[in-house]
Amino acid sequence: MIDILFEDGEALVIDKPAGLPIERPRKGGPSLEDHLDALKLGFQRPPVPVHRIDTDTSGCLLLARNPKALKRFARAFEERKVGKRYLGIVSGVPETDAGTIELALSKISSAEKGWRMIAAKKGKPSVTHWRVLQTLDLGTLIEFTPETGRTHQIRIHAAAGLGLPLLGDPVYGDTTSGPRTMLHAAGLSVEREGKPPIVAVAPLPADFVAMGARDG
Template identity: 60%
Template sequence: MLGEHVLFLDGEALVIDKPAGLAVDPPRAGGISLENHLASLTFGFRRWPVAVHRLDRDTSGCLLLSRNPKAHARFQQAFERGEVSKRYVAILDGVPEGGSGTIDLPLGKVSTAEAGWRMTRDPRGKAARTDWRVLATHDGRALVEFRPATGRTHQIRVHALEGLGAPVTGDPVYGAKHDGGMMLHAIALSLPRAGKADIAAEAPWPARFAALGFAAG
């Protein structure tokens, strides 16, 4: 049940702290996804909430859901216009040079029969930009804050590897698996609304980050 994971709730919006390992969309191979929990997130409404955006299965943190179709359309438009502020934290297998900056690296999808599909640098791909800064270092790893200006598939994961030269710790596609899982967390999300208070949520610090020596700053 995800009722205890609610970070924000009002008549048109719901933000939950999505656990790592929970897929937003039903997996093709079957298994549990967010859909299996929606009935427990109605909070008095008959209508089930609907996810407005996506987080990768192994990414935890702030996920926005709409509680009615009109709100859903407005929220999607806000994402398309770049009005939604998202902040992520990640642990990287390595320490990027420079301490902070902006990664401007267009992305496209590649696919092989052996390895399946993945995203990579592609000059003809979709524009993707991410601001980043190192928050801390420990045992050859870096805790990095990412603020994506665009919302491409696997954007932060590919920008970490190909833009900074250090994959997200535990990334099963772009790095190496880790017993603690993938160290990527959507820690904050905010969305302005005309005539109403902003939707604003911040997720708790993940225990798996603390286990690698990175406590909340």
């Protein structure tokens, strides 16, 4: 059962479990698609994901309940009318308590490592604000507030911007340092014309709590 964090006639925000891919993997296996019929909740159409979060990332995911809403929400993401708050546990302690990371990011791929993002002058600009919330035994709990929405943005910003990859990140860090990539989409807000904004908060998952993390 997937927890619902927000619901009205045109939107759902769900608390996506870590490890559940949004799209069916090429090799097969479980995905969010298996749950969309159950998430109709009396509506004729199954809801459709508006954006993507990584398979390993838990937390807020916005679904549209009709095609018009999907277009409006997609436009809101493009126009940066969406507020996103992430929590991540990084491997170490930053030199300062807060800051802003600005990097141009490019996608590269290689036979041995697959594809990944790198900081590159010719890449697309990306901006993330961050602040330390808590020092833990195994690292630091950090709040990340991205302005842009590049692929793997927070993961590469932690590794290349802070010099401290997220615990468990198999691409930018060390997969043995955590049970998974320790990133959680803790909050989501979406502006809407003529309606109250969509506002959702996802509680800290059990693996964050097990490391001693607290939110607020």
